[in-house]
Amino acid sequence: MTKPIRNSAKAVIIHNGNVLLTKNQDSTGIFYLFPGGGQEKGEELKDAVVRECMEELGAEVEVGDLLTVREYIGSHHEFARWDADVHQVEFYFSCRLRDPGQSFAHAANPDEKQIGVEWVKLQDLPDMRVFPRALCKELSREKRPPFYLGDIS
Template sequence: MKRVDVTYVLLFDELGENVLMVKNQGKKGSYYTLPGGAVEPGETLEEAAIREAKEETGLDVEIGDVFSVCEAFVEERGHHAVFFTFRGKITGGEITISMPEEIEEVTWMNVQDAEEYIHITGNTKGLIKRSESAPYLLRKRSDITT
């Protein structure tokens, strides 16, 4: 199976009541997710999350700590996918759809409804609003000893 890393960004509105979601066009129909997508070769997780958020929403974002990490085996594609979701903050831009062939809609969704679409294993009710998170650290290759 091929390993595929995917990043998402959890973004709240100014009041912290709504989550920014994108409606993707898939082969089996439309579905909502957080803004995000696959990490490209040579790209860090942070760079991928920032790029994907911009491509899908038109917004400039700053990445914070890790909200969640989960993985799945996508048998029909032959992928072992690892999903990294970061907390983020909007720093600029305007909501636009630059890839209408992939994204149908960019919308603010209340937290309770958004929880239905954010697939994290276990009981996730109320998880979005909790403040606990883990730091994202990028270690330089020169800092790693073997």
């Protein structure tokens, strides 16, 4: 049986030239993701971002504009061996922390592979294992109008 298409709401939190990412580890090493996750039935995307940031960062966020939409069709990517039946539509929102000076020691429900939270310099993103990589390129632009990424890594 095929899995249904899943919506995911993600936060892009930029402050002083840095972006806030979850730090994760798998069998090949450290990788970074934008905080966020699956939308629950009856939940608006903006509310999913707020909930997911509380779970993964332990932080309250204010949700701004939609920045981009990305599709992830697992069978088309490097993780096809275990993600072949995954089709996810990801909505990336510009967000800001309600308390920019807070620590991130109180994540309520971090993801299975999550080992921390880290501010990363925007200029360092191209040299790091960050998913999706194509979004990192767009974040380095001076002006970032809304855009559609499609099915990319």
